[in-house]
Structure formats: structure tokens, C-alpha cells
Amino acid sequence: MNRIAYATLAAASLLAAFPAAAVETDQQAAAPDVAGRAAATQVEDVVVTANRSAQPIERVGASVTVLTQAALENRQTTAVVELLAETPGVSYTRNGGVGTVSGLRIRGAESYHTVVLLDGVKMNDPTSTQGGYNFGNLLVGDTARIEVLRGAQSTLWGSQAIGGVVNIVTAEPTEALQGSLDAEAGARGTTYFRGGVGGAGERLNWRLAASRYSTDGFSADATGTEDDGYANTGLSGRVNLKLTDAVSLDLRSVWSDGRVDLDAWNGDARRYGNTRELAAYAGLNFDLLGGRLRNRIGHAWTDTDTQYYDPDVHVQPLTYDALGQNQRWEYQGVFAVSETLNATFGAESERSEMKVRVPDAWDPNPAYTRGKAGIDSVYGQVQWTALDGLTLTGGLRYDDHEVYGGKALGQAAAAWALNEGDTVLRASWGQGFRAPGLYELYSNLGNLTLQPEEFDSWEIGVEQRLFDRAVVSAVYFNRQADNEIRYNSCDVGTTDPLCGGVNRWGYYKNLQKTEAQGIELIGRVDVTDRLNLSANYTWTEAQNVEGDYNGKQLTYRPEHTANLAADYAWVFGLKTGVSVRYVGERFTTANNSADLDAYTLVDIRASYPINDHLEVYGRVENLFDEEYQTILNYGTAGQGAFGGVRVRF
DSSP, rough: HHHHHHHHHHHHHHHTTSEEOEEEEEEESSOOOTTTOOOTSSOEEEEEETSSHHHHHHGGOEEEEOHHHHHHHHHOBHHHHHHHHSSSSSSEESSSTTTTEEEEEEEOOOOOOOOEEETEEEEOOOTSSSSOOOOGGGTTEEEEEEEEEEEEEEHOTTTOOOOOOEEEEEEEEEEEEEEEEEEEEEEGGGGEEEEHHHEOOOOOEEEEEEEEEEEOOOOOOOOOSSSSEEEEEEEEEEEESSSSSSSSEEEEEEEEEEEEEETTEEEEEEEEEEEEEEEEEEEEEEEEETTTEEEOOOOOOOEEEEEEEOTTTTOOOOOEEEEEEEEEEEEEEEEOOSEEEEEEEEEEEEEEEEEEOOOOSSSSSSEEEEEEEEEEEEEEEEEEEEEEEEEEEEEEEEEEEETTTTEEEEEEEEEEEEEGGTTTEEEEEEEEEOOOOHHHHSSTTTOTTOOOOEEEEEEEEEEEETTTTTOOOEEEEEEEEEEEOOOOOOOTTOOOOOOSSOOSSSEEEEEEEEEEEEEEEEEESSSSSSSEEEEEEEEEEEEEOOOOOOOOOTTTTHHHHHHHEEEOTTTOOOOEEEEEEEOOOESTTTTTTTEEEEEEEEEEEEEEESSSSEEEEEEETTTTTTOOOSTBBBOOOOOEEEEEEEEEE
């Protein structure tokens, strides 16, 4: 630790000497913690995702982490998946550098068991192998807030919310005219520019933002020597028009276009991929009964367009072509029945479509494989303040899938704030249900006999505030899964009737029954008014519980993860920080015969305000140049230094 402290102070001194600048508000001046909780000087945390409406965090029975704009700016992290990995219970895998396929796992669940919302729009891709979301192209951009809700949340958020929900919200204007501009550069030829402008008036709020990221990268193949670069252009916009005091129109859209260089399975290659993602939302909000009944009618649309190319395949350089679309009509109402009882209810109608083709030398222009499915849902949830400080929540959801018929799900939670809120007890239980995705059903690996996956999840925890300077919490969680869908290989000579045919190397099958349990420990202490320490540790045992691999840890699930952060605000305005992330051993095979070594990453950072509008910042990632892998045989970034400026007006 002496080396870490010395390196932190040395880097901070160098960074402070750079000419630069930024805005410093009271919120930004307070250092956020690894657990995502606001510092003591910030306003009380309010979360939206847990109940689909704003709630004080002490009334929420489930585990949730809030990353505020202050936390995002303090961390200086570019890729959202890396930022989320600093929160409890979260790990990730990535096939190389920024821009490559990235999967997020919450509490040992599969990456496609997480629902990802971007400004309220569900981003999960119907063309991905199991309907999950690829975090590869998701950069911080104009993000102002991220909420991570852990545990089964299918009652409010639908069938894929098994591991949890990640809700990403872009910035909203707070003044008549305000803007921002961030510019940074650093290792591996990396540049990142982003800016936005907007305004808030009595009737009209608006904001437009754009970003451009580019890097020469490093080899995606762990043994390669050729750099694999990445470039991303992003645009976002939002408009809220208040038609009357009780009626408003809400329009939001986020678009990105990413190009990433890829390697072959056995070394360097000239392959590359393009991914364009669009999320759009249009909604009408209206209040009735003097504001006691708040209503929203909306339409959300996502479009994910992906192509992979190999210039060395001269017959047809295009090797993969996919388009996925998702449209959802929704109604939601929130009714204040009384001062102690609130009800949230709604209906959704979702339609997903995909078309995929895989050209090759034998068939350079194949027909698209197509699939579509629809699901209609209704849900309701009540929240009751039964006693002073005791909040009880219960909900039901009914899904009617056009292939798999009807399914009812339940959820219950309790939060009890004692000792004037210094102690909070939490407990929750929820069911999950995931219908097979379009790719699992209709691709060349598809299986129309698949059955839905089913889950039961529960947790119990306690949070304690100490001496107005510290917060500690502990949570135990458990999730049991049945009928989980996995890829099933077709061995040579098999008599399996689902094997055979063109490209039929295997197919998706209901193969697994699994159980995940674990403990999350979270702590934060304001050692002084200037020094803040925070940490989290997660133990996760995610295993098969039947079949040939009974008792074996699921692949790429670290049993142990931990994060530590320290932030110090100097008298003369300089802010410095260090983050340490530990990821334990992970198995790469179902029989646990091969593994990846544990690793520890250390990052340091600093920022310095020149005046009320300009700030300079910088960081060193992977300070000790640790060699590690998140997926076997895929490269990761070594040590890299980055610096930039922030302008706020």
C-alpha cells in the first residue's frame, strides 16, 4: 500500500501542474463512494427504478445502487460497463477493448438476465444470441445518473429482469440556458469529445448532446501484435413540452454508431464490425384528481443494426448481418390512494422482430432468418406505510406471450427504517420468467420446443449509519433457476433428431437448473471532512445443482469481488483519488477444469478547478500494468494515462 500511496500523491502533483479548468458545485465537491451512495453533504438519495416512480431510498426493500453525476465525473471512467463493475454484485466480460462485445452479470446471473433501460427505453437486442444487451458501445456520453437494481424485478420490468435492472438517464437542463463540453486524450491514441446544450423554461425543457470517441486500441487477441481500434459517434436529445399545468409531452432519443476492429479466433486479422443503435420514446403525461393520479402513455422503439466484415474473404466480405427491432406501447398510472398508500399499475404491449443472415464461401448471399414475437402484460403494485418507518410493497404481473401463453408473477418487499433512519432493515422476494428469445427460437441454432426459464429470488439485509460519518450494510441473496437455456453441441455420430442440416453444429436446449447465493458487504466512512473511504465486497456462489456438472461453479462467475476507493479534497482545491478492484478466480469450462487467475487493478485520478466554469482532470488506469483476462485468450488494456478538461456554462 505504500507504493500505491506514493504513486497517488506523485500523479496528483503532476496532474495539478497541468493548465486547465471546470465547474464545481456543492454536489460535485462531495466525493461519491464505491457503493454509489451520495456523500454526507448531498441531498437524500431518491430512486426511480425500484417502484417505477421516485421514492426515498429508505422506503425501498430491494438492493439498489445510485451513481449520481458527481460520481460519474469523479470516476472519469469512459465505458459504462467498467463503471458498473465497481458496484456491489456486478462483474463483466469483454472480448477485447472498448467497443467489443461486453456482457454484464449481476449476482451471478447471465448477462441476458439484466434489463437495460436508456432514458426509459428497454435496450435488450432481439438479434443477440439470447436476447441480452451488448454494453460494448455504451459510453458515458451525456449520462447524468445510473441506477442499478439487484435481484429479480420481473413484476414491474418484465420477463428478462432476473439478475436486475440497469437504468441509465441522460442529463436534463436546470437553467434557462446551460451547456457542457468535455475533451480528453491519452494512451493508445485515445480521444474523447462530448458536449451538450439545453435550457429549462416555464413550458419547454430541452437538451441536445453529441460525442465522439476514438482509440487505436490494443490487440483483441491476447497473443496478437496488431492494434484493434474503435470509434464511436453518439447523439442524444430530449424535449419536454408542458401543454398545460397537468399535461406534458415527452420526447427522447439516443443514437450511436460504433466501428470496432476484431481479431480471428487464432490471431490477428483485418476483421471489423459496425453497430448502430437507436432508442426513441414519445410519451404523454397527464395528471388527474388534482395530481393524485399521475398517468403516462408512451411508445418506445429500439433499432439495433449490426454487421461484421472480413476483407480477406473476397467472395463476400460481409460475414454477419443482423437487424433487431423492439416496439412497446405502454400505459402507467401512479395513484396516491391516501397519505400512507400508493398504487402503481399499468399495461404493456411489446413486439420484437429480428432478421439475421450469415454469408460464407458456400452461400455468399443467403436469405435472412426471420423471427418475431409479442407479449402483452398488465401489472400492479401497492406500497403501504404500515407504521412509522415501515414500508410494505407487494405486486403482481401477468404476461401473455403469443407462443407460451399466460404466466403470473409475484413480488413482495419490506423496508423498515428505525432509530430515526439510522438503521434500515430490508427484505424482498420475487419471481422471474423469461420466454426464449428470438435467436434461441428461430436462428439456425434455434429450437421451437424450448420452454421458458423460471426463477425465484429473495434477499434480506441491514444498513446502519454510525456517528453521522459512516454507513455499513450487509445483504444475503439467493436465486434458484429452472429450465435455463444453454447451447447444446452436436457431437459426431449423434442420433439427436435436432442435430444435422446446414450449419447445425448445435442448438439451444433447456439444460440447466442452477442456484446462486451470496453476501454483499458495503461500507463508507467520512474519515474527515476531506477524506472519504468506501468499499464493497461480494461473495457469489453460482452453481449447477443437477446433471453432469452438479456442484460446479458457473463459468466466468468470480466467487470473490471487491472494490476500494479513497478520495481526498485538498485545501487549495485539488481533488485526488485511488480505486482498487479485485476479481477472483473464474472458471472457463463447465467442469471447472480450466480457470482464469485472479487480478487486482489500481487506478488513480485527480482534478483541479481553475474557476467556476473550467476544470482540469487526469487519471492513470491499471497503474501497475497488471496482466489479466476477462475472457480466455482475449486481450485487456495495460497501463494508460489520460487527461482532459471540463467546461460548464
